[in-house]
Amino acid sequence: MTLKLHCFGESGNAYKAALALELSALDWQPVPVDFFGGATRSPEYRAEVNAMGEVPVLVDGDMRLTQSGVIQQYITDRTGKHGGAPEDRYDVLRWVLWDNHKLSSQAGMTRFLMNFLPAEKRPAEVIAFLQGRLKSAYATLDAHLDGRAWIVGDALTNADLSCCGYLYYPEPFGFDRADWPHIDAWLTRLSETPGWQHPYDLMPRAWTDKEAAQ
Secondary structure (H helix, E strand, C coil): CCEEEEECCCCHHHHHHHHHHHHCCCCEEEEECCHHHCHHHCHHHHHHCCCCCCCCEEEECCEEEECHHHHHHHHHHHHCCCCCCHHHHHHHHHHHHHHHHHHHHHHHHHHHHHHCCCHHHCCHHHHHHHHHHHHHHHHHHHHHHCCCCCCCCCCCCHHHHHHCCCCCCCCCCCCCHHHCHHHHHHHHHHHCCCCCCCHHHHCCCCCCHHHHHC
């Protein structure tokens, strides 16, 4: 049975789930979500897809899962891939939770404010504050990757698939790979993994030229 992932290309959290599905060689297909048209805020979406009003949402038969980290773990449990060595599983979880709190949450908000709001509505002080928090997160990750190929252990895990979620996007949000050489090398290494795809190649985009002009 084909798994279905409710997602849209601009979502780094959806990308974490989509990339995990793709690199695990599972049969899956994206279900486009019109996020910028308000789909996730609609009563229908909250009643029928996700009461939290978010993506990603993975549907596998009667199973419906939300939150990227949960979806990644489900894929690992199903395929045995990307969970790391048994002794590393809590360290993998530690980095997934760190990413959700310290990296992706800040990056997603900053990128949204800087790129998907009209210029006159972009809060400069909030953006500067978030970029300061992000700089600290980049420093933590870059230092950790010094001398390491992967975040945990000696192979690609959900820690990597989570932390990379927003770092391949082209829109500016205060992240320049050239400033963080160990992150840069790690992102290159990950993108050379067979089956890797850029988020805009893996999922349909929701942003339109009409919206960009508003």
